[in-house]
Structure formats: structure tokens, C-alpha cells
Amino acid sequence: MLKPLTFLLLFSIPRSHSNEPVYTVDRIHCNTVYDADKHPVFTQVIFEDWSRLKNTFVVREWRLNKTAWVKSPEHEAEWLVKMKKKCFDENLDFNLMKTKYRGEFAPTEWARKNYRTGFYSYTYYDNNKKLSITVRAKQFIHSHTMYDPERQNRDIWPETRRIPLKGRNSD
Numbered sequence: 001m002l003k004p005l006t007f008l009l010l011f012s013i014p015r016s017h018s019n020e021p022v023y024t025v026d027r028i029h030c031n032t033v034y035d036a037d038k039h040p041v042f043t044q045v046i047f048e049d050w051s052r053l054k055n056t057f058v059v060r061e062w063r064l065n066k067t068a069w070v071k072s073p074e075h076e077a078e079w080l081v082k083m084k085k086k087c088f089d090e091n092l093d094f095n096l097m098k099t100k101y102r103g104e105f106a107p108t109e110w111a112r113k114n115y116r117t118g119f120y121s122y123t124y125y126d127n128n129k130k131l132s133i134t135v136r137a138k139q140f141i142h143s144h145t146m147y148d149p150e151r152q153n154r155d156i157w158p159e160t161r162r163i164p165l166k167g168r169n170s171d
Contacts (some may be wrong), residue, residue, distance in 0.1 A: 017095035020132045023165040025060055026050045027110045030123050034146050042079040044109070047123055047135050047165065051157065062150045062167050063124060071103035090171050111140045135165065 006041040029046040043065040079101050087094040111122040122142040126133050143149070 020134065022121075022136060023047075024119075025090045025135060025137045025165075027057055027141065028120055028135065028137045029057075029149070030065065030110060030140075030142045031149055032144050033148055034143075036146070044148075044150060045124075046153075047137075054156055056156060057153075058162075059150055059153045060162055071101070074106050076101050110142075111137075113140070122156065133165070153168075 009010050027048045027154045032043045033041050035041050045065050046062040047060045051058045111120040119136040121136040123134045
């Protein structure tokens, strides 16, 4: 009776399988920035902590979210029709347009919620350190803006005052 119980306890204890760091912040903020024509320009992931001093979230670090511009012949044909119509409507020469077809915007990386722990986690690969880094937070938001919230946050909390994730103990 004791052997099966020991066996079950041994395999039910969660263990870390790697030395990859896990950092905790107060909020993970995924933001997609759009241009004036309402086309997505880029998506960024911002790691934020609550500042009691400023009574708002301040940026700890951010990184550009890898995005996939999925190309397909159908989408390219639709895009060409739209661009030719736009050129016709605005009396522009289509052949002089410098806009190239990039594909359909489809972000590939998002924070995922672990319902067992209640944390959202975002994992990315750091090329400089040659390892995966996981950042976790109890809060997660996804926003769509026509401005860069990370740059706007520099007015509230200068980059020189930011505490990098690497400077904080991992959990």
C-alpha cells in the first residue's frame, strides 16, 4: 500500500525541467499599433508593474511581438483590387505606388492563461542569452491603438528608471 502512494506522490510534485528563468510582473500588455489608414503596423508586448508613486502602470520592459504576415494568392488578389480602386478614387498612378503586398496580419505569439495557477504567461526566446524566458502576471490586457503606449509611458516613467527583468530575482 505504501509503494503506490509513494509512487503517486513522487510524480504529482511539479518540478522544473530546465534552468530557464521565470519573471513575475503585475501586468502583461499586448498592444497592436495601427497607422492612420487603420492598418496594423506592429504588435508589442509590454511588461508592466504598478507604481504606487505614479498611481499607474509603468513599463519594466517591452519587446516586439513576432508577427506573421500570411501570404496567399486569394488575399493578394483582393489586396490588388483594393489598391487599384484606391488609386483610381484618389487619382493616383498605381504603377508608381511603393506599397508592396505583405500578406494578412496574423500575430503568432500571445500570453496564455494557466487556469491552475491563475497566471498569464508569455514565453519568448532571447537570442543574446540563447534561452527561453517566461514572464508571468496575474493581469493581461490586449489593446488596439494608433499610438505607442510604451513611448507614451516614457513621459511618466523615464527609461533610466525602469527596472529590467534581468535585474529582478526570478521566481
